[in-house]
Amino acid sequence: GENVEQHPSTLSVQEGDSAVIKCTYSDSASNYFPWYKQELGKRPQLIIDIRSNVGEKKDQRIAVTLNKTAKHFSLHITETQPEDSAVYFCAATAVGSYKLIFGSGTRLLVRP
Amino acid sequence: ETGVTQTPRHLVMGMTNKKSLKCEQHLGHNAMYWYKQSAKKPLELMFVYNFKEQTENNSVPSRFSPECPNSSHLFLHLHTLQPEDSALYLCASSQDGRNNEQFFGPGTRLTVL
Numbered sequence: 409g410e411n412v413e414q415h416p417s418t419l420s421v422q423e424g425d426s427a428v429i430k431c432t433y434s435d436s437a438s439n440y441f442p443w444y445k446q447e448l449g450k451r452p453q454l455i456i457d458i459r460s461n462v463g464e465k466k467d468q469r470i471a472v473t474l475n476k477t478a479k480h481f482s483l484h485i486t487e488t489q490p491e492d493s494a495v496y497f498c499a500a501t502a503v504g505s506y507k508l509i510f511g512s513g514t515r516l517l518v519r520p
Numbered sequence: 521e522t523g524v525t526q527t528p529r530h531l532v533m534g535m536t537n538k539k540s541l542k543c544e545q546h547l548g549h550n551a552m553y554w555y556k557q558s559a560k561k562p563l564e565l566m567f568v569y570n571f572k573e574q575t576e577n578n579s580v581p582s583r584f585s586p587e588c589p590n591s592s593h594l595f596l597h598l599h600t601l602q603p604e605d606s607a608l609y610l611c612a613s614s615q616d617g618r619n620n621e622q623f624f625g626p627g628t629r630l631t632v633l
Contacts, residue, residue, distance in 0.1 A: 412562075442621065451524075451610065451624040452563070497563065506551070506575045508622065510563040 410435040412500050414511025422519050427488050429514045431498035432480040438500040441474060441481045442508070447494045455496075456483070488518045523547045524625035526611050532631045533601065541596040541628045543611030549623070550616045552594040554586060557608040557627070569594060570616060601632045 411434040421427050433441075442457035458465045458472045458481065465472050469488075474481040481500075485492055498511040524545045533539050545552065554566040568576035569588040583605075585597040594611055608629050612622040 444624075451626050453624070454621045457621065499563075506568040506570060506618065507565055507578075508553075509565075512560075512562045 410438075410500070410507070410509045412498060412509045412511045414498050414514060416514060417512065418515045418517070420517045420519060421488050423488060423490060425488055427483075427485045427492070427516055427518075429483045429496055429498070429516070430480060431482070431500075431511050432478075433500040433509070434479070435500065435509075436479065437505075438479075440501045441472070442499050443472060443483050444497045444499065444510075445494045446497065446513075452497060485516075488516075490518050490520050492516060493518045524611060524613055524623050526609075526625040526628050528628060529626060530629045530631075532633065533598070534633050535601060535603075537598075537601075539598045541598070541609055541611075541630075543594040543596075543625055545592055545594075545611075545613040545623070545625075547613060547623060549613040550591050551614045551620075552588060552591070553612040553614075553622065554594065554596050555610040555612065555624075557610055563610070566596075598630075601630075603632050606630055606632045 414431045439460035444452040445455045446452040456470050456472050458474050469486045471484040495513045495515050497513050499508045501508045527542045551570045556564045565578050566580045567586045572588050587595040608627045610627045611625040614620040614622045
């Protein structure tokens, strides 16, 4: 069945450094790839998404890249700040599908 | 945030109890979802409703029974649960069920004794 793998499971960076989280997906029909941020005790919230007709998307300090051939996509956070500390989930879905398959999450810690 | 609300926020129940979780969305969306979030596991999709019709049942045990009376409300009826069902149950909604941003509720923290 569909599967999304996410790495690393934990990531600790110094404030100001960059953080990269990587995901791979198994369903070649997947065409929508959102990233959610979940702060401790709070609900997941969408931070950025990308569709398969685009290779890269950027929103201020956050960027996502997509390699359809290799079936992987990545989240890049530059100039990290302590408030970026949270669990980040990648997800993938397929054309016409109602299912969003989530990765296992990455706990990001930004050290002041 | 008040776009998607869930009640109760916390629930403790015995294995023989019957309880219901409620979700309400005020965003005018047509699709609603139930997810289970356990410690150290991915978000697991349980059910999807699109325009009040169930479109996904992700092999969920029958002790979980969803109900969607209209596009704004979603229930999860619980009956004879097991301790391993203890988790955070998240409701979400989206404009429709296809490739759109999902907005999550705050979740119900369920403990089954």
